[in-house]
Amino acid sequence: MRRFFKFEERGTNYSREILGGLTTFITMAYIIVVNPAILENAGIPKGPSMVATILSAVFGTLIMGLYANRPFAIAPYMGENAFLAFTVVKVLGYPWQTAVGAVFISGVLFTLLTVFKVRSWLVNTIPLNLKYSFGIGIGLFLAFIGMNEMGLVVPGTGTPVQMGDVTSAPVLFGVLSLILMAVFIIYRVRGGILIAILFTTIISGIFNVSSFPQQIVSLPPSLSPIFLKLDIAGALTWGFFSVILTMFMMDFLDTMGTLIGVSVRANLLDKDGNLPEVEKPMLVDSLSTIVGALLGTSTAGVYIESAAGVEVGARTGFSSIVVSLLFLISLFFAPVFTSIPAHAYGPALVIVGVLMFSPIIKMNFEDYTEFIPSFAVIVLMAFTYNIGIGMTAGFVLYPLLKILSGRWSEITTGTWILGGLSLLFFIFYPHA
Numbered sequence: 001m002r003r004f005f006k007f008e009e010r011g012t013n014y015s016r017e018i019l020g021g022l023t024t025f026i027t028m029a030y031i032i033v034v035n036p037a038i039l040e041n042a043g044i045p046k047g048p049s050m051v052a053t054i055l056s057a058v059f060g061t062l063i064m065g066l067y068a069n070r071p072f073a074i075a076p077y078m079g080e081n082a083f084l085a086f087t088v089v090k091v092l093g094y095p096w097q098t099a100v101g102a103v104f105i106s107g108v109l110f111t112l113l114t115v116f117k118v119r120s121w122l123v124n125t126i127p128l129n130l131k132y133s134f135g136i137g138i139g140l141f142l143a144f145i146g147m148n149e150m151g152l153v154v155p156g157t158g159t160p161v162q163m164g165d166v167t168s169a170p171v172l173f174g175v176l177s178l179i180l181m182a183v184f185i186i187y188r189v190r191g192g193i194l195i196a197i198l199f200t201t202i203i204s205g206i207f208n209v210s211s212f213p214q215q216i217v218s219l220p221p222s223l224s225p226i227f228l229k230l231d232i233a234g235a236l237t238w239g240f241f242s243v244i245l246t247m248f249m250m251d252f253l254d255t256m257g258t259l260i261g262v263s264v265r266a267n268l269l270d271k272d273g274n275l276p277e278v279e280k281p282m283l284v285d286s287l288s289t290i291v292g293a294l295l296g297t298s299t300a301g302v303y304i305e306s307a308a309g310v311e312v313g314a315r316t317g318f319s320s321i322v323v324s325l326l327f328l329i330s331l332f333f334a335p336v337f338t339s340i341p342a343h344a345y346g347p348a349l350v351i352v353g354v355l356m357f358s359p360i361i362k363m364n365f366e367d368y369t370e371f372i373p374s375f376a377v378i379v380l381m382a383f384t385y386n387i388g389i390g391m392t393a394g395f396v397l398y399p400l401l402k403i404l405s406g407r408w409s410e411i412t413t414g415t416w417i418l419g420g421l422s423l424l425f426f427i428f429y430p431h432a
Helices: 014-028 031-042 046-068 080-091 096-115 118-124 128-149 169-186 192-206 238-265 279-295 306-312 317-337 342-355 358-362 368-383 387-404 413-428
Strands: 074-076 153-155 161-163 300-302
Touching: 014 192, 014 306, 014 317, 014 342, 031 046, 031 074, 031 080, 031 096, 031 317, 046 074, 046 279, 046 300, 046 317, 074 279, 080 096, 080 238, 096 118, 096 238, 096 279, 118 238, 118 279, 118 413, 128 153, 128 238, 128 306, 128 342, 128 358, 128 368, 128 387, 169 192, 169 342, 192 306, 192 342, 238 279, 238 300, 238 306, 238 387, 238 413, 279 300, 306 342, 368 387, 387 413
Parallel strands: none
Antiparallel strands: 074 300, 153 161
16 A cells, blocks of 8 residues: 555655544545535536535546645635626526536547547646745635634735634634644744644634534435436537636636646755646546536636645545545535634645745746746635636736747747637637
8 A cells, every 4th residue: 555655755654644634534525515515506416416516526636636645635725716606697697507517528629639649748838936826826725715714814804805803703713723723834833733723623613703503413415306416408509608618717727727736845846847648637636527518517627725735744646535434424414513713724825825835945036037926826716716816817917028028948838838728718608
């Protein structure tokens, strides 16, 4: 088992991998409840949607562990689910079955591009500065999500955001959890993030700041109302082109950014800044999207919360198997896993965001044709609440600034292609 997962080569052991898997799962377990709640706005029934969410995560994360041997968890993406529910169904008026058909088509396209190694070729042609910016941008994005989750930053009155009520009990407990994690990291306590999450959850329940689960076990609802109900033919129309293009680009960029960003932190990149055998996790990602569509849910892919498990020590696919088993168990123990309050796991995302900033010291600040696109990636990921928008902005600005500075020769073929696709993304993005 140790040889299969390459424990010695990646400097890890069973305890680190199990702790990493537990931490990743706890920081992303909210998807069990949140994804069905969002997709319910599209008319997808919540109970079956929860089962589809869990099963797509089980499938993708298990294959990620066994086939790709990477510490990356897979589940239906946040952002893509909102795009499906609110833009495609609510604004554009398409049935959810047709929207899920578009998810299936984008998954098939991804699989073909991965099998023919087009995706891995494109990833390997990305300039190094932009690759660093993906990890940093995701770190800032994670920190922003975490501060929102713990109530430290809230929507503003007259301003986009403002400080939350720092005298309220949930925020105070969240800050306590954040400080605990910081101390544990300073003293290099293995599993410190997970310990802080569990401690905060328990004392929150004791002081009635959050609730302990009222039941431990619950039977999963039937999947039949949404299983294989996708409308592929309805999605294969010219009017649906912009929807498929948007889904394609969002998944392509989210997966690319997350794979590179988390791999930078886990030291999985080679000396040229590339992820060895990157087509393996990419194939898992595309197959997960296909399976998710068949189950009746939105686009699935690699989760940025995987970075939390990496910080605890996860380096191999064994941690992904742990995450997959926990998702499988959650089919019957969902009340327990979903009782962990946001102010307990939100600080973990802030801490991981802090740690993912470290590649900034490797960036080229002197060459503005390199730095300005990278800066756009970093800030737009967080400020638009969308990884894909940040990356597309970087891919458009990079060749544009190289052209305007007379440095055409520095633009690789792959960068030209990514820049063109990103421009199409902005032109055809279906706005409300």
